[in-house]
Amino acid sequence: MSEMVTLTIDGREVQVPKGTGLVEAAAAAGVEIPVFCHHPKLDPVGVCRMCLVEVEGQRKPVPACTTRAADGMVVRTQTPLIEHLRKGVIEFLLLNHPLDCPVCDKGGECPLQDNTFKYGPAVSRLTLPKMRKRKAVDLGSFIIFDEERCILCRRCTRFDAEIALEGNLVVAERAHLNIITTADGQTYDSYFSGNTIELCPVGALTSKNYRFKGRPWDMSGAPSVCTACPVGCNVRLDFRFGELMRVVSREHPDVDGGWLCDRGRFNYKYVNAENRITQPLMRRGEDLVPVSWTEALMEIASRWRALLRDYGGDSIGFIGGGRLTNEEAYLFQKLAREAVGTPHLDHRVGRQRVASWDRYPGRLTDIDDADVILLVDVLPAERMPVADLRIRRAAQRRGAALFSVGPAVPSYRVPHTAIPVLPGETAALLRQVAQRIAVGGPQDPQGAGQAGAGQDTAAPGAAAEGRDAVSALAASLVRGRKAVVVWSGEDLEAGLALRELLEAFTGQAGEARAAHVLIPGEQANSRGAEAMGVRPDRLPGHRPVAADAAGMDTGRMLQAAAQGQLQSLYIVGANVAETYPNGVLARHALAQVPFLVVQDLFLTETARYAHVVLPAAPFPVKTGTYTNMEGRVQAVAAAMAAGDSRTDGDIFVALAEAMGRKLIPSQQEFRWEVEHLFNTLGQDGFLPGAPWPTQTPPAAAGTASAGQEPAPAQGHVLDGSGADGAELVLVAVDRLYGGGGTGRFDPGFRDLQPKAEALFHPADAVALGVEPGDTVTLAAGLDALTLPVGVAATVVPGTVQVPWGAPGAAVNRLLAGAAWTRVRVRKRVLEEVG
């Protein structure tokens, strides 16, 4: 409990914690102090001067936002002087403000409007023409800036400088020429730019998607949870006449802190997109033709019944589940296990092997007071953007030691130590650090840094520069009391090594240490699907399946389908053709399987192979719960009519019914069933992580490469001029805007998908004789990609980076299921004509 102070505001005595700002203290006393520049999440700057109040003993009025409550302080906010000064500030702000409220997006929810009505003068005394500035300045991908409306409160630049910590926005020019702009005339490219629209107290920063599309009083808002990534930011969906018009933050302090990323905020137009499939489709020869729901469901039911009769239940495989609600995922596995009777089901459709871990449970708020933050094989901005804001702030404001280990280096403008490794070498490096901690002990951080030096020089992390970083990481873990690890959940060997590292960390003598592991799911509800038993080896609640009864995972199902051993695949909310890390196998399997049912919002690459396509409804239609990456269960209610599509859950129930089974006795009983499951599983609205590793060696549950232990990757650049080119290790990197039908089929978002390119380290580029502007062919196995060349110093030497989910460059074609793949790089030379 912090120290309390008592002060008097407008004659009302109020007690607040010491250090509280006067704006907040007044609010506690029931007194409103109008503000423009002040925002509770940003450092006070006191520039708008709207919040001036009189404090007894002070010669001049003071800004309430920058003044801290003190014991015995006497504050007056409603004196004639203050009323006069407020009128003055409003008059100044409106002098050159265009007052185009009738066509302004902000009109109706505008603090400038509201404060003018409450505190402003009725008329302006300006008898000169208003000064003009530029209208509709294109700031970046999502934002149009109206310089005339701007009142220079600087909330946007402060957000950029204090929260996003990116340094994109600046104030330029002086005096009345002050202007918000980007540094060096660059575009405002940030994953978080949309937050500035919400922060803007006037209509200066507007959304390209939303501007001039509606008025606030026309909107009906519905609380929801974002399904774009596993953070689960709380949002409000604003509909106008049934059409989703915008997504805004609905602050949950422990989840999103009031911020959204631009994918969550702006990637919503797919919900009402015309290219969304809204009718079931059935294959007639080459074509997929619209059919009725009855026809589609009957077709599936009769085909599956025939398969059950002829081949048995285990001739059908179920793939997907990470995009479903918890309840839908539960129904999905129930449909598989009870109605169809197959053990083959898996929600994992990409590289991720585990989406949670019962050891070292962590919450997003653990980042806030961590001493050490370690990123393992993960780029947080790409996988869990809003949670990355916590990481950045912890590193910048509290000096938390931020380290990253992995084959791709995150780009931070906050203090950050990168330990780049080649793919497959993460585990070795983590073990090296674990050893140093064990040897070093808390009394000897220096020794801890040096203990492991000199051994295992094969790892690139052991190179001179890397050794320093490894020492620094070990030393930080010796000094630190609380460590948060963010891990991709992909390379299980790295997971095992991580366990050793954290055991060494928490096992140190002296003060107690706490370690927390956060795993961002590959799909928004991967963790929920995992907990609901959408795995061949797990039942709901992480209960193990008897070893002899376990089914096939995604990789094995695809392999079996490719070899004609599976008769049908049912793929729900997954585009395995593009996401499974063996694109050749996935596509082959989809083409081979005799009966393919795909359930999705869009006609994805995977759906194009289908015999029957079922149109699923988008998330605003659904009622249920999602489990975010920390295990938090968050409820959503339907906010929109389904139309001709149906929710995934309804489809599962209807499918079972078509097969003559009742999946749920009644809605009420189903709710009880799920509630009971949640209650036995979790506490306080959190679901526990999956026990891991299980009895079965992890490799057995692994990918198609199961059994073959990947040898350390050795990238070596051959002479690039040779006909054979060179061999490098392929690193497929996550991109927030890459992949997913929601991005690709969104008319407001599809142009922003990452550009397909092959990124090289400068030294490798020189060795290969390539430079930006050139084109290279990357070949592996049976497939090849031709990509433009990029060069970046952050690329680990010996690797080539290609973004996931870039349109027209499905990088999974080059992967063969293993954690890493070598590709042959060849420069493309245009043959001279003539």
Place this chain on the structure above:
Amino acid sequence: MKYEKVLTKGIGEVDLTRIENYEAQGGYQALRKALKSMTPAEVHEEVKKANLRGRGGAGFPAGVKWGFLPDDGRPRYLCCNADESEPGTFNNRMLIEFNPHLLIEGILLAAYAVRAARSFIYLRGEFRKGYRVLMDAIEQARAKGYLGDKILGTDFSQEIVVHRGAGAYICGEETGLLSSLEGGRGEPRIKPPFPAVAGLYGMPTVVNNVETLCNVPFIVDRGADWFLSIGTEKSPGTKIFSVSGFVRRPGNYELPLGITLRELIEDVAGGMLPGSELKAVQPGGASSPVLLPEHLDLPLDFDSVQQAGSILGTAGVMVFDQSVCMVRTALYYADFFSHESCGQCTPCREGTAWTARILRRLEHGQGRPEDIEVLKSLRTTMSGTTICLLSDFSITFLQSVLKHFAHEFEAHIQGRACLAERPREVRSA
């Protein structure tokens, strides 16, 4: 009347930019004396006792300011404010260009007294010659062992960093100066915390004006009692007055504080130009309200000028005759301040521009009666409502001429004519 020159001694007679000439007239003796025989606290005590009031405009006692530094082990910094940009003021510039070693010695003594880890000179960017002179002087001082590691063989070490501004009046405000010195926009900061507690890079910092620091060597060398014997009781010491306008001999004059306006204009500056009649005087740069002929016998010290309704400020004394149009002058200043506002605070950003626009219309004969009311009303909404004092100072002259020369404004509106005589060529006497 002849007064003893202190800070300006030797200027115009010998080349004081040569260190040997400076030493020859007693330069660096104070530094030697302090380092060899005085503790930092003793130096500080002497300056405090001398009641050396800040020469940058505010007149706050430097010794008291130094005493605000918390003794908490954090590094301390000393910043010399050499961003002289107040219109009508050019005394710091003379000291920098013609007596650079005095400034360096003053900085070293102050740095010694406050135990600064490092000293900075924030130099007005336009002072190109001053920059060359200072850099050269610093190298000369270093060569002689007055600057750098173990100065004069003692344990005292000090470096002086010269940072050139980029042309912003607001960087002469001490916290704006610090923001700019740190590499940010030159924007003043909210006080408290004062620079003494959280200044440059958040560390305890002293910011002193050039002329203030140039007084320190003499106080150390000759003692506080000597200093107190010059000037008035509450404003001891000399002050360099920068006199400009319709006088016979404009220029910098070092005089004891408390000299009367009449002495300054009539004796020192040679009186008004032939045909010129005294109309008004700004005693302390563009920010100061006007004094009138009735104030001719006003002693020019910090407190007397303030009691007369103006400020001594930078002692940039501007003398206006009957040809000066007050509307036009007010417009000139309004343009200046609306260009120099940093733009942070709403009243200043919007108010300075509005003022200038109204005055421009007035000056062009298109003013409206209500303009006067608007201009007068800004006195409350632009004063005491912003982070720094630029907003306040931007309208002090205007408010004073609205009061004393209201008829000129009315004439611009009603008769659409300027009452001032046609501006004449300024002749030198």
